[in-house]
Amino acid sequence: MAKFLNTSATNYFLEELIKQASERLILISPFLRLNDRVKELLEDKNRLKIDIRIVYGKNDLHPDEVSWLRELDYIRTSFCKNLHAKCYLNEESAIITSLNLYEFSQINNNEMGIYLSRSDDPDLYRDTFEEAQRIIRVSDEVRMSLEKIKSEDTNASTTKPSSDENTKITSSKLAKILGLSTQDFLKKCIEKGYLQENGDKTHITEAGKNIGGEYKYSKRFGSYFIWPTDLKV
Incomplete structure (x- = not known):
């Protein structure tokens, strides 16, 4: 049965969801800003060769994120225009929440979320997974490149x-x-x-x-x- 999550519970279950991923991990969030704890967890999943998809909707990338992502072979990133959804899934569970990835472990905000499992809520999990897959399909995959940043900045300048x-x-x-x-x-x-x-x-x-x-x-x-x-x- 689906569980209601408050702020602290959302942080806890999101960390567990990432740690327990053994086949795939999908992270959908408007902002691609990751704190140290999330990076540590994703690096571990990358070492285990888990398929990771990150979909973001805001062009708020910093060079440190770009450099870090380039080194991880099993993480693919996609840009989805007008994305506002926050949804995180592995092969067995999902969280639909107000929590952005960059707010993970920051308990100053008041967040809410719903946790659901594939075994207890198969129909709800399936609908969530299918919508996540649709968002991935309509998004544009981006291969992170610091050279792209330099080129983009040069092309954007008229002086x-x-x-x-x-x-x-x-x-x-x-x-x-x-x-x-x-x-x-x-x-x-x-x-x-x-x-x-x-x-x-x-x-x-x-x-x-x-x-x-x-x-x-x-x-x-x-x-x-x-x-x-x-x-x-």
């Missing part, structure tokens, strides 16, 4: 970039030069005061601008930052 801008590189590329993961590099920038987190967004500060950092936006791939190549953190 010639300055020579100073040409000497700057994205967070992920600079992180690689420094021997860091993109996520660790961004954390260090926050610690240094170059970046500031505000809810689910990360903003560049005046200190970040003063050392040469810049905020950039691509219509397709969302927000990212570029930095001088000689920046140390």
Whole structure:
């Protein structure tokens, strides 16, 4: 029988749903923003070669998500226009909820959800799975590429970039030069005061601008930052 989930229960059952996936995992959420715990769980599923589909509807990708996703062979991502549904499934259970993936484990919001299992609610599970498959079919599969971000930003600009801008590189590329993961590099920038987190967004500060950092936006791939190549953190 379907179960009602409050905020804490939604977080708990979503984590269990991801951990218990043994054949497939479908994550449908408007925003492709993943916290460390979700990334850890998905990395484990990728190591086990579980088929993972992530469908998102908002172009809010950051270079750290792009770089991270490129390294996972068994995760496929799709963009679905006008997506507002939040639904998470494995081969045995599903959750339909108000909880976005980026809000996972954040208990400040008041969320609701419904948990259902294939064994107890076969018809309801089937209808949910079929609708998830329909959303996947109408979505456009996206192969994450940092080069696409650079190309998209260049194509979107109608003015010639300055020579100073040409000497700057994205967070992920600079992180690689420094021997860091993109996520660790961004954390260090926050610690240094170059970046500031505000809810689910990360903003560049005046200190970040003063050392040469810049905020950039691509219509397709969302927000990212570029930095001088000689920046140390």
